[in-house]
Amino acid sequence: IIKTVTTFKDVISAAISGEPHAALAWAGVVVILPFLENTLQQDEDAANGLEKIVYLLLRYRQLQDEVLVPEFQDSSQSESARQLLIDIRSKVINVYVQIYSYEIRLVMQCTKSKARRIVRNAVGADGWKEMWESIESVSKQIDDEIQSRLNIRTLEIWQKINDSMKQTGDIKGLQQATLASVQDGNQTSLLTQLPCAVNPMFDSAEMGAEESCLRGTQLSVLNDIQDWLEDPAGERAESMPEMLSSGPGSSSSKAIDATRNSTKTFFSTIARRLAQEFPDLRVHIADAVKNNLEIGSKGPQQQLQDLIIRPLLMLNEGIFMQVQLVIAIDALDECIEEREVGDLVNMLAALEKLHHVRLQILITSRPDNHIFRSFEKLPPGFYRSLVLEKIQPPAQQDDAMDDITRYLSYALAKIANERDISPEPLDKDDIERLREKADGLFIYAATACRFLDTDDFEDDEARREILGQIFDDDMETDGPQQKVDEIYLKVPSFPRLTKSSKAFIQQILGFIAVFFEPVCVPSLAELLCRDKKKLEERLRQLHSVIHVPQEEKAPLSLVHLSLATFS
Numbered sequence: 001i002i003k004t005v006t007t008f009k010d011v012i013s014a015a016i017s018g019e020p021h022a023a024l025a026w027a028g029v030v031v032i033l034p035f036l037e038n039t040l041q042q043d044e045d046a047a048n049g050l051e052k053i054v055y056l057l058l059r060y061r062q063l064q065d066e067v068l069v070p071e072f073q074d075s076s077q078s079e080s081a082r083q084l085l086i087d088i089r090s091k092v093i094n095v096y097v098q099i100y101s102y103e104i105r106l107v108m109q110c111t112k113s114k115a116r117r118i119v120r121n122a123v124g125a126d127g128w129k130e131m132w133e134s135i136e137s138v139s140k141q142i143d144d145e146i147q148s149r150l151n152i153r154t155l156e157i158w159q160k161i162n163d164s165m166k167q168t169g170d171i172k173g174l175q176q177a178t179l180a181s182v183q184d185g186n187q188t189s190l191l192t193q194l195p196c197a198v199n200p201m202f203d204s205a206e207m208g209a210e211e212s213c214l215r216g217t218q219l220s221v222l223n224d225i226q227d228w229l230e231d232p233a234g235e236r237a238e239s240m241p242e243m244l245s246s247g248p249g250s251s252s253s254k255a256i257d258a259t260r261n262s263t264k265t266f267f268s269t270i271a272r273r274l275a276q277e278f279p280d281l282r283v284h285i286a287d288a289v290k291n292n293l294e295i296g297s298k299g300p301q302q303q304l305q306d307l308i309i310r311p312l313l314m315l316n317e318g319i320f321m322q323v324q325l326v327i328a329i330d331a332l333d334e335c336i337e338e339r340e341v342g343d344l345v346n347m348l349a350a351l352e353k354l355h356h357v358r359l360q361i362l363i364t365s366r367p368d369n370h371i372f373r374s375f376e377k378l379p380p381g382f383y384r385s386l387v388l389e390k391i392q393p394p395a396q397q398d399d400a401m402d403d404i405t406r407y408l409s410y411a412l413a414k415i416a417n418e419r420d421i422s423p424e425p426l427d428k429d430d431i432e433r434l435r436e437k438a439d440g441l442f443i444y445a446a447t448a449c450r451f452l453d454t455d456d457f458e459d460d461e462a463r464r465e466i467l468g469q470i471f472d473d474d475m476e477t478d479g480p481q482q483k484v485d486e487i488y489l490k491v492p493s494f495p496r497l498t499k500s501s502k503a504f505i506q507q508i509l510g511f512i513a514v515f516f517e518p519v520c521v522p523s524l525a526e527l528l529c530r531d532k533k534k535l536e537e538r539l540r541q542l543h544s545v546i547h548v549p550q551e552e553k554a555p556l557s558l559v560h561l562s563l564a565t566f567s
Helices: 002-007 009-018 020-038 044-073 079-111 114-123 128-191 205-209 219-230 266-277 279-291 300-317 338-353 369-376 403-419 428-438 442-452 460-472 480-493 499-514 521-528 532-540 561-565
Strands: 237-241 323-329 357-365 383-385
Touching (some): 044 079, 044 128, 219 237, 219 357, 266 300, 300 338, 338 357, 338 369, 369 532
Parallel strands (some): 237 383, 323 357
16 A cells, blocks of 8 residues: 555645645545554555555546546536536545545554554454445446546537538538539530420420320230330330321321431430430430530431440449330331431341340331331341231120220210210211221321311201211312322332332232232232232332231232222
8 A cells, every 4th residue: 555655646746736625635645654654564454445545536636637627617518517517526525525534534543552453353343344335335426427427428529520510511412412503504505405306205295286095095006015015035126017097196297397207316316305314324425415516417327326325335334223215216107218217227236235224116107118128137036016907897796895986986075075065976877987987097087086076066967067078088188088098199109119110009009909809919919910029029018008918828908998999
């Protein structure tokens, strides 16, 4: 104990001068030392307690300097924190009081004779262990409260750190938002430099004015398309040749629209749409424009590579899940330049480079020969063809409504609703006659409904007169039969056909139209005294008006019965 106290002599001296409550306790230690030095046999329990007191006083000296003084000087302390500090200080003073009492008892013990000390120790009269346990108990309470204060202080520090981090994060977020806004503005400025054909987009104002497809029609075709899209091994492209206008839409030809009848702005329009719909692609497409500001005036091949393929390849490298994109190209046959059509179809083969990005193209077109040839040049398995047949009449025993009847009923009821008349302006027999006249073609049915939709539709007599004109094909312009006739007129007007080729086509159409029984390709070749292969080549140019089956022995047939009376 003497060695311990001597070791910390300087600390003890500083404590006596620095803290009045600790001074008495430390002075007591110093006073006791001479007695211990002169005592031959130190009382073991008393001496051990005094040694522990010395270490305890050293701890409280550090507590005073490093915790209590700085904490009391902190003006930002909460009331609860300050109250806890006051309680800690009170308990520390209590410990000093008990230590001072212990020291007085020890001094008194040391002044007694050895015999008396032995007797008192034997009966435990002074209770050194009990006194130390009391001191130690209060000291433990102080330790617990100090730990609580440190925990509170730590939480306060962490809260300040979190507040600072939040403020830093807010500033960083604001900086990032500002930077993103600037980048978005720059990207938008670059993307608007790309030529864009607005009218052909499905959600454009012009397309919105067109009559949309009737829900619930052509379900088998929709199911085929759905199966193709959901098939992991499905082809990249699907071609849908139409027999005349056998689809549920009724839009007229857009070949006179310069934004639709050429591929000059095709890929730049697709690129702008992809950039608009997919933010991950937007930055890559904008970078492509930034790297080549004249890309909008380049050829389709370069636009495809720079604006579509390369951005998709960059996206392809940065994703792990497969992304599926579908682009629908309607009425490819209305592209004026055959060469552009061939180039466009051939360029689709570049899609094979993509893996994680699955880009599929759905193309609708009349089955013109040059389009067929273009698709046949694509790699095997790259595309498939789904022929959009005309709507077949229902079987006699089938009560289900066919799509043409469903469309006629819907369209006429809609007109009646707008005119505030009976929801069934035509009886079932009239609708059935219209269905027969349409012969499976939506374009005929849609045109007939538009022809009936006049200002005097609510007048039964006027409505019957217009209906009679439709049934008798007695309309000068814009009637349903005239729409079909326009398609017939295009057939012998194919560009780049010699007079002999046109004569051959007219001969084919004439023979098929006047036959009482359908005829197959080999039989027609014999009747015309023509080579079968050459006949097949010409028939491929007539897919719009003649149904040519896959089986060679199957009979040819007219797509619409009115061709037999067309002149």
